[in-house]
Amino acid sequence: MSTKEKSDRGDVGRRDFLKLFGAAGAAAGTLPFSGSASADETMAAASDTKHHHVTAATDPHAGGPGYEFFNVNESAFIEAAVDTLIPSDATGPGAKELGVATYIDRQMAGGYGKGDRLYLEGPFGEGTPEQGYQLPMTPSELIRAGIADVSAYVQKERKSTFDGLSAKDRAAVMADLDSKKVELPTVPTATFFGLLLQLTIEGYFADPMYGGNKGAAAWKMIGFPGADAMYADKIEPFRNKPYKAEPKGIQDLI
Template identity: 85%
Template sequence: MSTRDKSQGDVGRRDFLKLFGVAGAAASTLPLGGSASANETVAPAIGKPRHHGTDAAKSHAGDWGYEFFNVDESGFIEAAVDTLIPSDSTGPGAKELGVANYIDRQMAGGYGKGDRLYLEGPFGEGTPEQGYQLPMTPSELIRAGIADVSVYVQKNHKSTFDGLSAKDRAAVIADLDGKKIELPTVPTATFFGLLLQLTIEGYFADPMYGGNKDRAAWKMIGFPGAGAMYMDEIEPFRNKPYTAEPKGIQDLI
């Protein structure tokens, strides 16, 4: 995700995230993909054992391991989300908050499998207003895009994406954003757009879906979370900043 000089009147990346978070965090108490079932999302968060891939993939993801990504793909995703939303003085980065886990769960679940997408032909290049036009599920798109970028990085940098320096990773991400890299299997803009969308979703979504660890993104923007009712707070906080420890969906169960 490209950043611009604030002196030119544009907002920086972190400012953008804070502005987005204020407007979108309420919607992000549910994943924006919107198609993962309760069984696919709630059970892992409350301690139901999940299936692991390799031990290496498990070490990437923490205690639960990855369900969809293999070890190479998980390394790519962790490096990508860390590049899109790095840690800085304002707040934690996407990797720290478990955004890669969020994306993995989405790809392994109904959304990634295209449960709510029309995937019959004919397929053709549509206008932006016509929405998604590919004969691939979101998980197929992400997997193919990762493979395409990995080949590009290996050819041009003799390295894996997660093996690049932070500066080189940022340069590759910027080139994807600017459509300066032509991917052979998937449209660059579509792949990068989905990767960015999922990263932002995972950063601000309710923690029960795998990202926003310890509700840190909500704390950063001052979002109170998924409170059931705020009527009793109106008078005490009238014309005053409302400060409260954010609560997720599971805190209300």
């Protein structure tokens, strides 16, 4: 299918996502890294969170949403956002299919989202990219406020929820956030979009034990064999030959 045909249909391909990623790289580079806690730590932190809105399934892998941080409206936004940033196409599955929304939810509910390893005492100002994160908000507060800001903007401009928009219109909103054509009232647009994009990429390629990359599908797509500790014994037998193996996650090695 040609690019024009895809555009006419409103499809957003992986190439478009990579364009967004390239443009947002500088913004994402100033953000604190997530994924610093183990899955057990993350789930333990999630059980203590004050935000526990959806209880349809306590186990995210049991088939239900199992959200620990996001409420119903926020989870609908996040699912639509990750699906827009990394959509399913001929190259491979999309972020929504691989449970990236669950990954982000776990991060927000855990120590990273609560800012356990961030200095948040101030003074706060508009710093340079080299100075790193400069907000008085924890990552979870930033994400929650950003979702509310974007949702209000979409409701005002398009008379719809974000998840109610077509794929083409959702992509247009994301592109406007990326290019800072939209000024959010509560959080810096570039910082919110950068963190959302960073978390989406992390969840897509992370070890499945953290909630995303369901079935190691992203690893299979790029030919990554997983978290096995050593491949030295494979060097000679597979020299100049493709090495194909079922990817192993951390839990497969325990």
